[in-house]
Amino acid sequence: MEKSGFNTGLLHGKTSSGYSQREILPPVSQVTAYAYENMEELEKVFAHKSMGYAYTRIGNPTLAAFEQRINELEGGAGAISCSSGMSAISCALLALCESGDEIIAGKGLYGGSINLFHDLEKLGIHTVFADVINRENVEKLLTGKTRAVFGELISNPSLTVMDVAGAAEAAHNAGIPLIVDSTTATPYLARPLSMGADIVVHSTSKYINGGGNAIGGMIVYGGRFNWDFEKYRTLTEFRKYGKMAFLLRLRTDLWENLGGCMAPVNAFLSYIGLDTLGLRMERICSNADKLANALAELPGIKVNYLTLKDHPYHAYVEKELNGYGGGILNFRAGSKEKAFKIINSLKYSLIASNIGDIRTLVIHPASTLYVHTGLEEMEAAGVYEDTIRVSVGIEDPEDLIKDFTEAIRNAEIEE
Numbered sequence: 084m085e086k087s088g089f090n091t092g093l094l095h096g097k098t099s100s101g102y103s104q105r106e107i108l109p110p111v112s113q114v115t116a117y118a119y120e121n122m123e124e125l126e127k128v129f130a131h132k133s134m135g136y137a138y139t140r141i142g143n144p145t146l147a148a149f150e151q152r153i154n155e156l157e158g159g160a161g162a163i164s165c166s167s168g169m170s171a172i173s174c175a176l177l178a179l180c181e182s183g184d185e186i187i188a189g190k191g192l193y194g195g196s197i198n199l200f201h202d203l204e205k206l207g208i209h210t211v212f213a214d215v216i217n218r219e220n221v222e223k224l225l226t227g228k229t230r231a232v233f234g235e236l237i238s239n240p241s242l243t244v245m246d247v248a249g250a251a252e253a254a255h256n257a258g259i260p261l262i263v264d265s266t267t268a269t270p271y272l273a274r275p276l277s278m279g280a281d282i283v284v285h286s287t288s289k290y291i292n293g294g295g296n297a298i299g300g301m302i303v304y305g306g307r308f309n310w311d312f313e314k315y316r317t318l319t320e321f322r323k324y325g326k327m328a329f330l331l332r333l334r335t336d337l338w339e340n341l342g343g344c345m346a347p348v349n350a351f352l353s354y355i356g357l358d359t360l361g362l363r364m365e366r367i368c369s370n371a372d373k374l375a376n377a378l379a380e381l382p383g384i385k386v387n388y389l390t391l392k393d394h395p396y397h398a399y400v401e402k403e404l405n406g407y408g409g410g411i412l413n414f415r416a417g418s419k420e421k422a423f424k425i426i427n428s429l430k431y432s433l434i435a436s437n438i439g440d441i442r443t444l445v446i447h448p449a450s451t452l453y454v455h456t457g458l459e460e461m462e463a464a465g466v467y468e469d470t471i472r473v474s475v476g477i478e479d480p481e482d483l484i485k486d487f488t489e490a491i492r493n494a495e496i497e498e
């Protein structure tokens with residue numbers, strides 16, 4: 084992987100071939116169960132004494148192919164696919180935390196993750212929020228009960244950027260792992276494990292799939308964390324696996340029992356989507372940069388995009404994001420009414436609650452994604468009454484710029 088460029092490595096990596104009948108893509112093993120010649124063989128599979136699949140919720144070759152490929156891209160020691168991004172996040176956190184434990188999380192999070200942290204309160208797992216995950220904030224919020232630090236590398240939609248190396252060091256000094264949700268960055272912009280993170284989670288529903296045709300999630304473990312088994316009681320049973328205890332706890336226990344496996348056909352669709360991740364991200368980031376710069380010229384429009392010179396996290400574009408700003412930009416229209424008018428008159432954007440599609444998608448987050456979130460929490464996540472979120476696609480940039488500019492002008496004239 085290191086020796087070739089991103090796209091070459093992606094298409095010709097170790098895990099991109101070697102299927103049983105020399106297929107160029109993994110076959111879709113769309114079955115519930117696998118039948119054996121005799122009972123002895125199945126007994127061996129269940130006892131992990133011979134390699135084999137028994138039941139798709141526990142293991143499936145199409146899922147394994149997708150897992151291995153993402154694992155290779157992220158430089159992990161193992162990956163586990165899940166039914167959705169939320170399933171991946173819940174599994175990763177529940178594998179580490181029990182009642183009485185605490186999590187430190189960034190404030191500018193995906194709405195679903197904020198809601199999950201509320202749910203975890205009901206299980207006795209408390210979350211303390213930092214404005215952004217960096218060294219100082221982690222050091223400040225660590226307690227004897229902390230069991231995980233969680234943040235989005237580029238938060239969706241607030242666009243704050245984690246200081247991965249600083250946060251990892253602060254967490255590691257206290258014996259705590261760092262979990263990074265890298266959905267919006269994708270492995271094309273950053274490989275958090277190489278920056279010090281211990282666990283990476285993805286919603287593959289977004290940029291990894293890219294075509295908007297399958298929900299999915301992934302947990303990738305770096306394999307380097309030294310677990311203190313007195314402290315991590317959820318892992319005690321797996322102590323004989325040492326650093327790999329986290330992965331075994333998931334694979335043979337929690338992940339299997341929560342029942343959130345990815346559908347084989349979704350793994351296949353996301354696998355073929357992944358093939359073009361590099362090309363898509365290149366175009367998406369270039370389009371987003373051009374559109375953000377064009378919108379920033381318009382009077383009365385406040386644009387939030389990472390490559391804009393005055394962005395508070397601008398320095399991280401070079402430091403952590405491979406020189407790119409990602410595919411999401413936000414702008415404030417002035418009022419909710421104006422935001423709705425602009426959105427409704429766009430010709431080349433779909434009004435949809437998703438990101439990472441090849442088609443440009445727009446939404447008014449305050450009235451949708453954050454409608455069940457309190458005002459204070461919503462604003463802390465960088466969402467205001469007049470915010471429009473744009474997930475930039477791969478259309479021709481001139482068309483996007485013209486479309487947005489005209490929609491904004493028209494909304495002004497109507498006022």
Ligand SMILES: *Cc1c(COP(=O)(O)O)cnc(C)c1O
Nearest residue numbers: 167168169193239266286288299
């Ligand atoms: C969408 C998203 C999720 C949740 O993923 P699903 O696949 O929808 O469950 C988690 N984190 C981020 C940053 C997301 O954008």
